Amino acid sequence: MTNHSPQLDRVFHALADPTRRAVLERLSVGTAAVSELAAPFDMALPSFLQHLKVLETSGLVRSWKEGRVRTYQLSPEPLRAAEGWMARQRELWERRLDRLDRYLEELKPAERPKATTSGARRKK
């Protein structure tokens, strides 16, 4: 409720686009230059560069330039952070839903009145 992580915002936002996810998938095979990364996409280079910028700003990739070629490489830390958040959440959720299931199971033949906190059940 309280802690806001711009880092997570950026990482999830970066992951929310298919082009960017595809770039990450390509990079998991090995480093690559801009034009090499851009090749599979039917998109003007400058548009594509924006995607690379989003990825780099999120921290998911790094890049360096040598001569006129800029090479991109993955950088896994931010992904680990995002994955951590998700894993933590999922665990909580599943634990909770398990408890709920067991609870509902117990009063199988009964009325199934309330879920837990405040909401009640029964579709209508």
Added chain:
Amino acid sequence: MTNHSPQLDRVFHALADPTRRAVLERLSVGTAAVSELAAPFDMALPSFLQHLKVLETSGLVRSWKEGRVRTYQLSPEPLRAAEGWMARQRELWERRLDRLDRYLEELKPAERPKATTSGARRKK
């Protein structure tokens, strides 16, 4: 490169906003009604409802109405899907980066010419 999953787009987009993540965190404690979820946020109700809609469209939550109260609940499948993508990626990345590290380690005193696919190294 080839497969585009609108489902993943939506889930990651849903997760890219701090308000929405906070709602999910709240829901991992238990179901809750709209006004209860909205309470901690300094935001007009209709604006907040949009966030709930994004969450529901992504599949991360469900809701049902009883009388005039709408109750929200988590729905973990889509999160598991997103987590799956990330875990798969991370594994690839880390495996790759490990290989790279070992490789670079081997030619420690040497020149460190190329990374793997195409890009070369050396900061400048």
Added chain:
DNA sequence: GCAATGGTTAGGCTTTGACCTAAGTATCGC
């Protein structure tokens, strides 16, 4: 029935995101 409660819909505003074209700049190769 009628006011209060709990959500919902409609519409408008502003910012951000995803694209594009056109015009640079900085190597590289001969």
Added chain:
DNA sequence: GCGATACTTAGGTCAAAGCCTAACCATTGC
């Protein structure tokens, strides 16, 4: 040096995202 290569920068369009206010239902409680 000079053309080709590999990005970069500038600026413009259009749609989507995030917020808001102002009505508008639908229950509930007295």
